[in-house]
Amino acid sequence: MLLPGLLLLLLLLLAGTRWVWGQWKLWKLRLPPLAPGFLHFLQPNLPIHLFGLAQKLGPIYRIRLGLQDVVVLNSNKTIEEAFIQKWVDFAGRPQILAGKMDFDLSMGDYSLTWKAHKKLSRSALVLGMRDSMEPLVEQLTQEFCERMRAQAGASVAIHKEFSLLTCSIISCLTFGDKQDSTLLNATHNCVQDLLEAWNHWSIQILEIIPFLRFFPNPGLWKLKQFQESRDHIVMQQLKRHKDSLVAGQWKDMIDYMLQGVEKQRDARDPGQLHERHVHMSVVDLFVGGTETTAATLSWAVAFLLHHPEIQKRLQEELDLKLGPSSQLLYKNRMQLPLLMATIAEVLRLRPAVPLALPHRATRASSISGYDIPKDTIIIPNIQGANLDEMVWELPSKFWPDRFLESGKSPRIPTFGCGARVCLGEPLAWLELFVVLARLLQTFTLLPPPDGTLPSLQPLPYTGINLLIPPFQVRLQPRNLTPQDQGQKSSTG
Numbered sequence: 001m002l003l004p005g006l007l008l009l010l011l012l013l014l015a016g017t018r019w020v021w022g023q024w025k026l027w028k029l030r031l032p033p034l035a036p037g038f039l040h041f042l043q044p045n046l047p048i049h050l051f052g053l054a055q056k057l058g059p060i061y062r063i064r065l066g067l068q069d070v071v072v073l074n075s076n077k078t079i080e081e082a083f084i085q086k087w088v089d090f091a092g093r094p095q096i097l098a099g100k101m102d103f104d105l106s107m108g109d110y111s112l113t114w115k116a117h118k119k120l121s122r123s124a125l126v127l128g129m130r131d132s133m134e135p136l137v138e139q140l141t142q143e144f145c146e147r148m149r150a151q152a153g154a155s156v157a158i159h160k161e162f163s164l165l166t167c168s169i170i171s172c173l174t175f176g177d178k179q180d181s182t183l184l185n186a187t188h189n190c191v192q193d194l195l196e197a198w199n200h201w202s203i204q205i206l207e208i209i210p211f212l213r214f215f216p217n218p219g220l221w222k223l224k225q226f227q228e229s230r231d232h233i234v235m236q237q238l239k240r241h242k243d244s245l246v247a248g249q250w251k252d253m254i255d256y257m258l259q260g261v262e263k264q265r266d267a268r269d270p271g272q273l274h275e276r277h278v279h280m281s282v283v284d285l286f287v288g289g290t291e292t293t294a295a296t297l298s299w300a301v302a303f304l305l306h307h308p309e310i311q312k313r314l315q316e317e318l319d320l321k322l323g324p325s326s327q328l329l330y331k332n333r334m335q336l337p338l339l340m341a342t343i344a345e346v347l348r349l350r351p352a353v354p355l356a357l358p359h360r361a362t363r364a365s366s367i368s369g370y371d372i373p374k375d376t377i378i379i380p381n382i383q384g385a386n387l388d389e390m391v392w393e394l395p396s397k398f399w400p401d402r403f404l405e406s407g408k409s410p411r412i413p414t415f416g417c418g419a420r421v422c423l424g425e426p427l428a429w430l431e432l433f434v435v436l437a438r439l440l441q442t443f444t445l446l447p448p449p450d451g452t453l454p455s456l457q458p459l460p461y462t463g464i465n466l467l468i469p470p471f472q473v474r475l476q477p478r479n480l481t482p483q484d485q486g487q488k489s490s491t492g
Helices: 002-026 046-057 076-085 112-128 133-149 158-175 181-198 201-208 210-214 218-244 253-267 275-289 291-306 308-321 330-335 337-349 400-404 425-442 482-490
Strands: 060-065 068-073 365-367 370-372 377-380 443-446 473-477
Touching: 046 060, 046 068, 068 076, 076 365, 076 377, 112 253, 112 275, 112 425, 133 158, 133 425, 133 443, 133 473, 158 181, 158 253, 158 275, 158 291, 158 425, 181 218, 181 275, 181 291, 201 218, 218 253, 218 275, 253 275, 275 291, 291 308, 291 337, 291 425, 291 443, 308 337, 308 425, 308 443, 330 337, 330 425, 337 400, 337 425, 425 443, 425 473
Parallel strands: 068 377
Antiparallel strands: 060 068, 365 370, 443 473
């Protein structure tokens, strides 16, 4: 017991000395105001708590995270200044995240290799899958609607269904196998396990008190086990793809990225990529793109259950612009302005990732006239920015029509912006558009028989994603067939 105690004391002394030295160097700078207190990150609804501090301290301020100060941005203006106008200054990641993340796209630090990695991954999604992505999303959504039609009149736990759908879309885009249900279930379960483990307090506290990593932590062991399972699934797929790879041809994103790595190696590119980069791109797509889109779809359904008048207007818009068998093309999305406005409003009110991953200042800079020293950690409060009364009229109200007024719809930073903009943003918008259009075209969304409406208050925020409380919905088919009518009668 004596040795661990001495080690802990030594670590505390070193950390304290480092903190005092840092404060001495910063005393001449004009820093953002410091919020009093040390326990901000223990708040149950952290993004809203941070936004509340902005009402007193302004849109940019500092809070204490363990023994260091972190700058929080709570407005569109400060976020755009940092990550669009001065993106080079704030494109880094904190060392606590980036230290062992050399191959990670979302958490890796900014470098030539990271830029090449981001370019290859985005090209694989936007260019490599350009011709097949939309037909694939449409096909899987149609199959989803057919499965839901088979449950006509019954109450459905819709979030789980959305989660399986979004996971199957990413699985097909990356792995290329539309028929392997065993692989899909294994991947989906693995993603759920990873997110649950990552959101646990025993993992989140490591970001506040890093030296706890050196002590036994069952939560961390469990997370590492899930990561090993994740890596096993991805490595099997990489091996399968390498064995069948044909130069100049690709059927999915893994094929495209593997060939991109080979071309870069032959060209001796300074931002050298390896197979491990392909591996982590796949991981980022699954972990970052399954539950985020599923949660947004679930929030959309929840809001429409509370606002049946908007659901009716959406169905009227779809019926006017699309016949029952009309082709739904994303390039023509502005023909459905209310649908696009509804998606934007859901993303504004309930961003799936309300606090974007922390950034690091790669050099000394400034935001809103305040000095930002090199290596300062910056946290964009996306949910706070989306509730800014200086930008949005009645910011807490679900009001899609705000986006229909020309020239009065500021950009919502839900997917981030600048160099660190979300890789999957184009796919997420496509999924939200196709799934909601087909869902509302096929069904009327109704509460369960007892009339219970879903809660619009998120679960306590403990990790990365803004979680929606579980709820059920009845999907009543429109233009009921005799078979559907019989099913409806039998279910009461």
